[in-house]
Amino acid sequence: MPLPRTRGKALRQRLAELRGPDVPPKALDARALAALAANPGCQRRAILDGAGVNKAVLASALGSPSAFGQSQFAFTRGNAFEAKVKRDGGAELLRLVHEKLDRHAEPPAEAQVPDLLATGPEGRAARTALALREATAAPGTWTLLDHPMLALDVAGSPAFLEPDAVVVHPDGSWTVVEIKSFPMLDGAADPAKVGAAARQAAVYVLALEEVAARLDPAPRVRHRILLVCPKDFSNVPTASAVDVRKQRAVTGRQLARLTRIEDIADMLPEGTCFSPELPAAELTSAVESVPATYAPECLSACELAFHCRDRSRAAGAVTTLGRSVRAELGGLSTVEDVLAAARGESGDPEDPAVAALRRAARLRAQALGQEVTPCR
Ligand code: SF4
Structure with missing residues (x-):
């Protein structure tokens, strides 16, 4: 709000x-x-x-x-890959969107690629909103928005965001497309990198939802985005649909907190x-x-x-x-507390974390042939 x-x-x-x-x-x-x-x-x-x-x-x-x-080399390689994915009016990109997300729609033989040029980020965001409205009002056509500009309210001022692409489907729904240069090997990419891309795409989804909410009726912003990467070790594009509902919910909560x-x-x-x-x-x-x-x-x-x-x-x-170790240790927040609890010098013996630490300390001492300290 x-x-x-x-x-x-x-x-x-x-x-x-x-x-x-x-x-x-x-x-x-x-x-x-x-x-x-x-x-x-x-x-x-x-x-x-x-x-x-x-x-x-x-x-x-x-x-x-x-x-x-990012290294200059990685930056250049990423730009070259994105240009390849979008060449010929985005024919390959739209084919991937159709194949992975909207198989029942007509294949994208002809697609609109509106000009989004305008002065300044506010101008570009307004131009993008207009292009989205026009594309949504033209059912039955595929539209590719190349580097649109979206505005999202953050802490009371607009943050301007530029997704790689947004596709308007023939049914008027909108999909965010993320193009990354890390490889997809045998159909799967590094989970950490996919997670980062999903979190980034979720931000675009939230920004698109703000644009959609200003239209009547509000078009559907899809929560499955398209992640496009090089296939195996080649430069051939391949893609995967990524569900960003969870990331969208977490980021939405965070942004509400930022305000x-x-x-x-x-x-x-x-x-x-x-x-x-x-x-x-x-x-x-x-x-x-x-x-x-x-x-x-x-x-x-x-x-x-x-x-x-x-x-x-x-x-x-x-x-x-790490968070998992932190969670296992319950109320013990420092290494000193943990060691003292393991040695039986402090901590509540009824506490499961303290009991587990003392058991581990006894086993360690036995394995090393050391004198076992009785628990207090
Ligand atoms: S703990 Fe430090 S490094 Fe981690 S998110 Fe906060 S400010 Fe950044």
């Missing part, structure tokens, strides 16, 4: 102060929004993204530069600022004033991962061992 105008303005002002004087906001893209959903409990990431802080620059200023970014980043902002000490111009010590204490929930997954999703991992390790937090 959009914020009331004055409240939204006050929040924007507050977020600008957090970013620092004269620091331009970094636009949120679908990848960043999708990464938010990968760690939904992290307030640190939520406020930094909501304030438009450039986390890569911030990580460097903190002395823990991120290892993010309440004012709650996180209100908890911060007066004068908190994340400007990279600040001395490292001051910047570190500003970043540390926001609670974080580090997990190893952050390494592939967030620019601050090295900083948060170092802090988490220094604090002996068990989150550095």
Whole structure:
């Protein structure tokens, strides 16, 4: 739900102060929004993204530069593959959409590819909305929107998003298409990469649903998207339908939470600022004033991962061992607590995690021929 105008303005002002004087906001893209959903409990990431802080620059200023970014070679290869998939008016791409998602429709012999050129992101988003409306009003035709521009309300201001393609089916429904350069081997791709692509596509689905909601009747935005990748080790396109309902629900919840980043902002000490111009010590204490929930997954999703991992390790937090280990350990949140519980020095023996740790410690001691400490 959009914020009331004055409240939204006050929040924007507050977020600008957090970013620092004269620091331009970094636009949120679908990848960043999708990464938010990968760690939904992290307030640190939520406020930094909501304030438009450039986390890569911030990580460097903190002395823990991120290892993010695509190599120039991978970038060029990805662009060449996408151009191949879309050549001849998107004939191959539309064939794949028909084959994987809409076999009962007429094959896409003739398709519309509207011109989406306009000035600025707002202009392009308006042009895309018009093209979608016109395509939906022309039943029985296939329409390919190449690099449309979508706007999604995030924390009271629009984030502009550019999917690889959106296809309007003959029945007027809309499908998001994601084109990736990682290979699909024997019909399956790396699950981690497919998961990231699904989260990204879910953001586009949410943005498309906002466009659809303004039409009457609202067209159906499909929740199965098309993921197009190179087949095996070739450059031949192949595709798979990916159900993004779960990712859409998680990301939708996260975005709703992002619009309440004012709650996180209100908890911060007066004068908190994340400007990279600040001395490292001051910047570190500003970043540390926001609670974080580090997990190893952050390494592939967030620019601050090295900083948060170092802090988490220094604090002996068990989150550095992964979410599943963290969940198994119940209320034991530090390595020190875990070891003390295993040695029988602390912890409730009725607690299943403590009991399991003591059993494991006894077995270890027996295996090593050490003296077994009786449980207390
Ligand atoms: S790296 Fe840090 S800021 Fe980023 S999501 Fe993980 S815990 Fe949050």
